[in-house]
Amino acid sequence: MEGPEKARLDAYFRRITAQFPVGGPISLLIITHLLPERPAFLHSLARTSTIAAILPKPRSINPQALHETRRTYTVHDLSRGLFADPARALEYLEKTASGHDVALLDIGGYFAPALTTLADKFSGRVLGVVEDTENGHQRYEALDELPCPVFSVARSPLKHCEDHLVGRSIVFSTDALVRARGDILTSRSACVIGFGKVGRSIAHTLRAHDLRVTVFDSDPVKRIQAHSQGFRTPASRTEAIRDAELVLCATGNLALRQSHFETLRNGAYVASVTSSEDELELNALDGLYQRTPMGEHLTRYEVTGHYFYVLAEGGAVNFVHGAAVGTYIHLVQAEILAATAALSRGGHDPGLHEVPSTIRQTIAQIWLDHFDR
Structure with missing residues (x-):
C-alpha cells in the first residue's frame, strides 16, 4: 500500500x-x-x-x-x-x-x-x-x-460486496493452482456445496468460466434459488459430487465427511472457502488414504483404485494469493x-x-x- x-x-x-x-x-x-x-x-x-x-x-x-x-x-x-x-x-x-x-x-x-x-x-x-x-x-x-x-x-x-468478491477470488485461486500443475478448469463439471452469498458468487463465476455447474445446499429454499438461476440441483450431496471434476465447499459446516470423499470421482479437485477443520473432515482419512504432496498447495489422496486432490491443505484456497x-x-x-x-x-x-x-x-x-x- x-x-x-x-x-x-x-x-x-x-x-x-x-x-x-x-x-x-x-x-x-x-x-x-x-x-x-x-x-x-x-x-x-x-x-x-x-x-x-x-x-x-x-x-x-x-x-x-x-x-x-x-x-x-x-x-x-x-x-x-x-x-x-x-x-x-x-x-x-x-x-x-x-x-x-x-x-x-x-x-x-x-x-x-x-x-x-x-x-x-x-x-x-x-x-x-x-x-x-x-x-x-x-x-x-x-x-x-x-x-x-x-x-x-x-x-x-x-x-455482500466482500462476499461477492471473495467468491471470485476463490475461483481465481483454484484456477491458478490447477494451472500450476498443467491442468485447466474450463469445460469441466463442477459442484458447489453451499449456496449462501459466497457459494452463489462461486457458482456464477464458475459458469462464466465455462464450467458445467451443479449446486447442492441442505436448505431446500436455497436449492430452489439455485435451480431458478439455471443450476442443476440434485436432492443429495452424494449425487451432486459423484461426477464432479471440481468440488468447492462453501458451507462452513463440514461440507464433506469421510463417506463423501469415497464418492469423489478419480482425479477430482477439492477446495474450501474456510478453515479445513470447519469444512472438510480430512482427519477421518488418516490411515485410510496415502497423502502425497504434488507441489505447493496441492496434495494427492490415494487408496487402491481411488484418488483425488485437495487444494491448500483444505484451507481457504483464496488465502494462497492474499484474498484481496x-x-x-x-x-x-x-x-x-x-x-x-x-x-x-x-x-x-x-x-x-x-x-x-x-x-x-x-x-x-x-x-x-x-x-x-
Missing part, C-alpha cells in the same frame, strides 16, 4: 472511530486474518481500546503484516483447542486481561465453546463478542443460551468498530444482535466519501 492510500485509509478509520466512540476503557482479544491491509484496521482499534492480544488465524498470515503487528502488539498462536476447553480458555483470558472489561473479536466462532464459562467466571467482565463470519454466526446461534451480547456482521448488507477484495473490506471493518463501540457502552441483552441500519448507512456514506472518487 502506497503512502497516499495509507493516508486515505487512516483518515477513513479516524472518521469511523470519531463517529462511533468507545464508551469507556476496554481491552480487546482479537482473532483475525493477518493480511497485508489488516495492520491499519488494528491500529484503528488501538486508538480507542487496549489490544490485550492478537491471535492470527494460522493459514492467513502475511509475513510482513505479522512482523509489523508484533512490533506493536502482543501476538499469540491460535488453535481451536485453545478455546475448546472452557477451563483452559478461562486460564488464558485471566493471564491475558485479568480484571479488565473485555470485548472478544472473533472470526469463525472460536470463543463459542467457552463463552459461558468466560462470561460467568472471568475476574473482569466479558462485554460481549463481535463475530465476522457466517460460520461463526452459526456456532453462536447453536448455543442453547448466550450469556452475553454477540454482535454478528456476517449477514450485514455491507458484507479491495477497499470493500473496510466496510465490514467499520461495522466491527461500530459494534465494538456498542458493546463498550453496554445496555444490550444477552443474545444475537446486529448493527442498526442507520449505522450501516452512515458507514456506507463515509466509505463513499473516501473511496468512491
Whole structure:
C-alpha cells in the first residue's frame, strides 16, 4: 500500500472511530486474518481500546503484516483447542486481561465453546463478542443460551460486496493452482456445496468460466434459488459430487465427511472457502488414504483404485494469493468498530444482535466519501 492510500485509509478509520466512540476503557482479544491491509484496521482499534492480544488465524498470515503487528502488539498462536476447553480458555483470558472489561473479536466462532464459562467466571467482565463470519454466526446461534451480547456482521448488507468478491477470488485461486500443475478448469463439471452469498458468487463465476455447474445446499429454499438461476440441483450431496471434476465447499459446516470423499470421482479437485477443520473432515482419512504432496498447495489422496486432490491443505484456497477484495473490506471493518463501540457502552441483552441500519448507512456514506472518487 502506497503512502497516499495509507493516508486515505487512516483518515477513513479516524472518521469511523470519531463517529462511533468507545464508551469507556476496554481491552480487546482479537482473532483475525493477518493480511497485508489488516495492520491499519488494528491500529484503528488501538486508538480507542487496549489490544490485550492478537491471535492470527494460522493459514492467513502475511509475513510482513505479522512482523509489523508484533512490533506493536502482543501476538499469540491460535488453535481451536485453545478455546475448546472452557477451563483452559478461562486460564488464558485471566493471564491475558485479568480484571479488565473485555470485548472478544472473533472470526469463525472460536470463543463459542467457552463463552459461558468466560462470561460467568472471568475476574473482569466479558462485554460481549463481535463475530465476522457466517460460520461463526452459526456456532453462536447453536448455543442453547448466550450469556452475553454477540454482535454478528456476517449477514450485514455491507458484507455482500466482500462476499461477492471473495467468491471470485476463490475461483481465481483454484484456477491458478490447477494451472500450476498443467491442468485447466474450463469445460469441466463442477459442484458447489453451499449456496449462501459466497457459494452463489462461486457458482456464477464458475459458469462464466465455462464450467458445467451443479449446486447442492441442505436448505431446500436455497436449492430452489439455485435451480431458478439455471443450476442443476440434485436432492443429495452424494449425487451432486459423484461426477464432479471440481468440488468447492462453501458451507462452513463440514461440507464433506469421510463417506463423501469415497464418492469423489478419480482425479477430482477439492477446495474450501474456510478453515479445513470447519469444512472438510480430512482427519477421518488418516490411515485410510496415502497423502502425497504434488507441489505447493496441492496434495494427492490415494487408496487402491481411488484418488483425488485437495487444494491448500483444505484451507481457504483464496488465502494462497492474499484474498484481496479491495477497499470493500473496510466496510465490514467499520461495522466491527461500530459494534465494538456498542458493546463498550453496554445496555444490550444477552443474545444475537446486529448493527442498526442507520449505522450501516452512515458507514456506507463515509466509505463513499473516501473511496468512491
